[in-house]
Amino acid sequence: MRSPKRADAETGTEGGARADAVAEIRDLRVEIGGRAVVDGVGLTVRPGRVTALVGASGSGKTTTGLALLGEYPDGARVTGDVWVAEGPVGYVPQHPASVLNPARRVGALLTDIARTGTADLPRRARRAAGRARVLAALEAARLPDGAEVLTRYPHQLSGGQQQRVVLAQALLLGARTVVADEPTTGLDALTRRRVAGELAAVARRGVAVLLLSHDLDLVRDLADEVLVMRAGRVVESGPAEELWLRPRHPWTRELLGGPGGTADGGQERGRPRTPAVPAPGPVTAPLPVTVPLPVAVPLPAPDPAPAPARDTVEGPAPVLEARAVTARHRGTPALLRDASLSVRAGECLAVVGRSGGGKTTLARCLAGLHSRYEGQVLLDGAPLPRSLRRRDRAQLAAVQYVFQDARAAFDAYRPVLDQVARTAVRLRGVRPGAAEEEAVAALGRVGLSEGTARRRPGGLSGGELQRAALVRALLARPRVLICDEVTSGLDSVTRRGVLRLLADLAREPAGPALVLITHDLDTAALADRIAVLDAGAIVEQGPAAEALTAPRHPFTRALTGSPGAHGPR
Amino acid sequence: MNRWIARRLLLGLAQTAGVVLLVFALTEALPGDAAVALAGDDPDPARIAAIREALHLDRPAHERLADWAAGLLHGDLGVSLASGRPVTDALAAGSGPTLLLAALTLVPLVPLGVGLGVLAARHEGGPVDRAVSAVTLAVYAMPEFALGILLVTVLALRLDWLPPTAVGYGTDLLAHPAVLVLPVLVLLSRPVCSLGRLVRAGMTEALASPYVAQARRYGVPGARVRWAHALPNAVAPAAQQLARTADWLLCGVVVVEALFAIPGLGTVLVDAVAARDVPVVQGLAVVFGLVAVVLNLGADLVARRFAPRAGVAA
Numbered sequence: 001m002r003s004p005k006r007a008d009a010e011t012g013t014e015g016g017a018r019a020d021a022v023a024e025i026r027d028l029r030v031e032i033g034g035r036a037v038v039d040g041v042g043l044t045v046r047p048g049r050v051t052a053l054v055g056a057s058g059s060g061k062t063t064t065g066l067a068l069l070g071e072y073p074d075g076a077r078v079t080g081d082v083w084v085a086e087g088p089v090g091y092v093p094q095h096p097a098s099v100l101n102p103a104r105r106v107g108a109l110l111t112d113i114a115r116t117g118t119a120d121l122p123r124r125a126r127r128a129a130g131r132a133r134v135l136a137a138l139e140a141a142r143l144p145d146g147a148e149v150l151t152r153y154p155h156q157l158s159g160g161q162q163q164r165v166v167l168a169q170a171l172l173l174g175a176r177t178v179v180a181d182e183p184t185t186g187l188d189a190l191t192r193r194r195v196a197g198e199l200a201a202v203a204r205r206g207v208a209v210l211l212l213s214h215d216l217d218l219v220r221d222l223a224d225e226v227l228v229m230r231a232g233r234v235v236e237s238g239p240a241e242e243l244w245l246r247p248r249h250p251w252t253r254e255l256l257g258g259p260g261g262t263a264d265g266g267q268e269r270g271r272p273r274t275p276a277v278p279a280p281g282p283v284t285a286p287l288p289v290t291v292p293l294p295v296a297v298p299l300p301a302p303d304p305a306p307a308p309a310r311d312t313v314e315g316p317a318p319v320l321e322a323r324a325v326t327a328r329h330r331g332t333p334a335l336l337r338d339a340s341l342s343v344r345a346g347e348c349l350a351v352v353g354r355s356g357g358g359k360t361t362l363a364r365c366l367a368g369l370h371s372r373y374e375g376q377v378l379l380d381g382a383p384l385p386r387s388l389r390r391r392d393r394a395q396l397a398a399v400q401y402v403f404q405d406a407r408a409a410f411d412a413y414r415p416v417l418d419q420v421a422r423t424a425v426r427l428r429g430v431r432p433g434a435a436e437e438e439a440v441a442a443l444g445r446v447g448l449s450e451g452t453a454r455r456r457p458g459g460l461s462g463g464e465l466q467r468a469a470l471v472r473a474l475l476a477r478p479r480v481l482i483c484d485e486v487t488s489g490l491d492s493v494t495r496r497g498v499l500r501l502l503a504d505l506a507r508e509p510a511g512p513a514l515v516l517i518t519h520d521l522d523t524a525a526l527a528d529r530i531a532v533l534d535a536g537a538i539v540e541q542g543p544a545a546e547a548l549t550a551p552r553h554p555f556t557r558a559l560t561g562s563p564g565a566h567g568p569r
Numbered sequence: 570m571n572r573w574i575a576r577r578l579l580l581g582l583a584q585t586a587g588v589v590l591l592v593f594a595l596t597e598a599l600p601g602d603a604a605v606a607l608a609g610d611d612p613d614p615a616r617i618a619a620i621r622e623a624l625h626l627d628r629p630a631h632e633r634l635a636d637w638a639a640g641l642l643h644g645d646l647g648v649s650l651a652s653g654r655p656v657t658d659a660l661a662a663g664s665g666p667t668l669l670l671a672a673l674t675l676v677p678l679v680p681l682g683v684g685l686g687v688l689a690a691r692h693e694g695g696p697v698d699r700a701v702s703a704v705t706l707a708v709y710a711m712p713e714f715a716l717g718i719l720l721v722t723v724l725a726l727r728l729d730w731l732p733p734t735a736v737g738y739g740t741d742l743l744a745h746p747a748v749l750v751l752p753v754l755v756l757l758s759r760p761v762c763s764l765g766r767l768v769r770a771g772m773t774e775a776l777a778s779p780y781v782a783q784a785r786r787y788g789v790p791g792a793r794v795r796w797a798h799a800l801p802n803a804v805a806p807a808a809q810q811l812a813r814t815a816d817w818l819l820c821g822v823v824v825v826e827a828l829f830a831i832p833g834l835g836t837v838l839v840d841a842v843a844a845r846d847v848p849v850v851q852g853l854a855v856v857f858g859l860v861a862v863v864l865n866l867g868a869d870l871v872a873r874r875f876a877p878r879a880g881v882a883a
Binding site for chain 2: 108109166
């Protein structure tokens with residue numbers, strides 16, 4: 001894993017060029033099995049500046065970023081120069097859960113990191129000083145109830161909280177350079193602004209930030225310098241403003257295609273994007289130092305006709321209904337309080353809110369994945385058993401779930417096609433042969449060829465796997481399909497594809513009712529109705545157009561970035 | 570949590586009852602009974618019938634079982650057919666040496682097994698790892714009686730360092746520690762190997778994980794990473810293995826006790842089966858069943874603590 005390539009400060013010869021840099025990469029080439037994953041990349045990171053590497057997944061961003069940590073993929077052939085000034089380099093990976101030890105409480109590693117900085121204190125004072133530093137770092141990473149978080153296991157934290165814990169590790173370390181890999185993946189609009197604010201604050205302290213991201217809003221908000229990567233090469237680089245105003249390379253133009261690279265042709269809606277100007281009020285993060293330019297981004301055209309009209313008010317009886325659901329984990333306060341909502345046949349309901357707000361918990365209660373709750377979940381008016389294990393085949397088929405991390409939702413050792421077809425066999429009693437034909441046809445409709453589907457999950461991209469996961473759930477012919485953040489973690493081009501698929505599904509008259517759990521307002525725009533969750537309570541519920549354009553609750557206003565919003569806190 | 574424990578205990582009681590029923594049925598199915606065994610060298614049918622009547626063995630099996638079960642509810646395990654003394658006496662006499670052996674084995678077992686596992690994992694793929702793996706595999710492959718005979722032959726008979734068996738030392742074995750060395754060595758040999766191999770497997774996986782890489786990257790010292798961050802991930806499987814070992818030790822290690830003539834529960838069991846002493850066999854089945862249930866429950870609690878995610882679904 002480690003390579004001697006990472007040179008020390010002393011061996012840096014070209015002192016002139018490095019005078020103002022804390023790290024520099026020159027002509028880096030990383031080859032795995034004869035294939036170059038990174039080819040001829042060069043970049044310089046400077047204290048207090050944010051350098052962004054932009055590109056689709058698989059473009060070599062992470063490999064380049066990890067080179068600053070002196071880490072390379074196993075069996076890689078590395079050539080080129082990587083120079084890092086003395087001092088630790090912090091790393092915030094894309095999936096923060098992977099660097100959190102599942103068997104230890106969150107506080108364990110933080111305490112050990114703090115210990116390295118308190119060694120010069122008298123023995124008795126170390127513990128208290130260490131704890132104070134840990135709490136300060138958590139506070140700086142915007143985890144104010146740090147003392148409580150320290151005693152939790154990683155799986156008891158939301159994705160956003162996990163990420164803030166990992167960011168706190170880097171802050172605690174006193175890193176001079178922080179490599180942040182897709183830091184806003186899996187975060188809602190509000191938290192995304194907070195992370196942007198935090199990364200900006202990190203930069204303000206004189207730390208160099210290398211941002212690896214496909215979140216163009218974030219890059220636009222933060223970056224001083226942008227490098228656009230494609231297939232291991234830097235296709236274009238330069239100061240952020242210039243790149244944004246005058247993209248030279250066609251790939252850059254395609255990447256910048258959709259506004260913020262998120263919305264897609266059919267589902268756009270006339271929400272004015274105010275990416276750079278967080279609403280005033282205590283809820284929002286402090287403005288990033290690098291206030292981005294008010295670039296003339298092409299606004300999406302106002303929605304011509306909000307999806308085929310459906311009965312949204314006096315419609316048919318609800319298919320799935322939650323009544324006064326209050327859910328908790330073992331030994332934690334309630335994650336969800338008294339939540340009631342319903343979704344009618346053929347309707348599309350979006351549940352939005354910030355990460356840690358209880359969205360996923362609500363979805364898991366509906367799906368029978370979380371059984372520790374009070375209240376009722378009803379399918380066609382009849383109570384559903386709390387636990388998946390007690391649900392019969394028809395009930396299992398009726399409520400299907402698509403997970404955020406499609407790769408983790410597939411067995412890595414069996415062909416995708418077999419796993420997709422299995423649903424029809426298990427839940428509908430179809431013969432294996434017929435199920436396979438059905439799966440091939442359904443996968444074909446979402447653009448996955450039989451050849452692709454016969455590979456193992458490792459041979460498919462994230463977007464392809466997410467589409468396969470959707471098809472797998474649909475083969476159960478569900479009454480309700482719950483999609484948990486299915487578009488986050490995908491780069492903008494891939495995300496557009498999955499969004500289009502969801503939009504088609506929502507329009508299909510005989511299709512299942514959709515429950516979209518999301519923090520992404522563009523995804524939420526697909527819905528007929530929206531429920532807004534904050535701190536475990538449903539604070540607003542109503543037709544989508546209304547909730548997004550004329551939000552009533554202050555939290556919703558903050559979330560949608562409406563002007564004049566006043567935060568609830 | 571408490572409901573989970575209560576459910577597990579109830580299930581364990583049901584399992585124990587099932588084991589007792591099965592043991593009763595099997596001893597009934599054996600040819601001969603306690604009367605035949607007591608009659609010994611004088612197998613006169615009339616005498617056997619008389620003994621049978623005196624011991625109430627002429628009553629139908631289900632009545633005897635019902636009587637015994639009724640007594641069990643009052644904590645009465647019945648009376649030994651062979652000696653006429655309460656079954657609890659026989660169990661108490663046998664459990665002393667067994668508990669002593671088990672304790673003496675378990676105390677060095679944990680540090681040795683964990684230490685070997687961590688050592689091998691630290692040098693994964695290197696000569697130390699290969700040496701540890703080769704030796705543990707070889708020792709694990711050797712049955713207790715073979716290793717026991719080897720050790721007795723070399724250390725007791727040839728070199729005369731230690732007494733070969735516990736014959737002549739009575740039940741107070743603690744007064745003669747030399748007697749215990751060979752049995753403990755034999756008992757220790759295989760569990761150390763299986764525990765070490767399990768810890769090594771869990772450790773190598775944890776050491777290759779991103780969270781250990783993160784701890785190293787952030788300057789946490791190597792020893793601290795191994796013991797405080799990687800080892801907890803190997804604890805859950807090791808605890809299960811440890812529970813199985815403790816269960817095996819407490820429920821009478823027949824071969825080892827027989828080899829070293831130690832009057833523990835294993836010896837009591839063998840004697841009771843030979844004498845068709847059904848109440849003693851059933852009493853032992855109850856004790857062994859409960860021990861197994863409690864130990865496994867404990868191991869599952871440890872596993873839940875160190876693999877909390879898996880516990881959510883349980």
